[in-house]
Amino acid sequence: MPKRVDHEQRRRHIADALLRVAATQGLHTAGFREVAAEAGVSVRLVQYYFQTKEQLLLFGLRRVGEQFAERVLPRLATAGLPAAGRERIEFVLLATLPLDAESRSLHVLYNQYFALALTDSSLAAQPYGSDPDALEAWLIEQLRACQADGQLPPEQDLADEALAILALGVGLGNAILGGRRSADDARRVLARHLDHRLGPPR
Known part of the structure; x- marks a missing residue:
């Protein structure tokens, strides 16, 4: 049976690689090739999920908000406040x-x-x-x-x-x-x- 691919997880994985590149080198340097290398995938796979850099940037922006929530909410829930x-x-x-x-x-x-x-x-x-x-x-x-x-x-x-x-x-x-x-x-x-x-x- 073919392995089921979680496409949303793949998109998050690629977008998170974009954010890691951007955090150290700047958004302007984060092309498909750099993001693919950081994510450990092919450029073709990045292009499959994001046809343009604009699409990748917009999804990356969503991930910034999600990462903040992932950082804060569990800590807030256990802080006893x-x-x-x-x-x-x-x-x-x-x-x-x-x-x-x-x-x-x-x-x-x-x-x-x-x-x-x-x-x-x-x-x-x-x-x-x-x-x-x-x-x-x-x-x-x-x-x-x-x-x-x-x-x-x-x-x-x-x-x-x-x-x-x-x-x-x-x-x-x-x-x-x-x-x-x-x-x-x-x-x-x-x-x-x-x-x-x-x-x-x-």
Whole structure:
């Protein structure tokens, strides 16, 4: 009996190879030949699953989000944190910062895709660029729980608050990548901001 091929798994395997090449050499260098070599497959197989580099890039973008979820969700489920609130916010935001090799790679990839989307209409048209960001939506729900618990004034605009927190996270992440701030600096600044806005951990 012929071996059954999991085509979705094959596509993920190839896209993950793209991301590994991009994380070390840049998206602009990740052609079919380089991706095939990294994935340990033929160029023809890469072309079978992705007829164009654009298709491969778009699928790779989806994998960036999936890899972040694969990194954070299991840890969040076993962290013993309250169901919602400041502690969960800090935990997830710290997971987005480039504090280890894995998170650094994801941060570099996110920045590369963002830069490319500024001039590539096909990437800009993706949910990544146009729809509400999943992390922002999650953060708003967490802030809503904080508001219900009296940690934020009832008149506070939660979307603005979420945007400010996310902007801080992006800035801290880039400062770490650029060598201008240490991981300890980032942890301290984030904790101070959350203490100021939401109070200390309970």
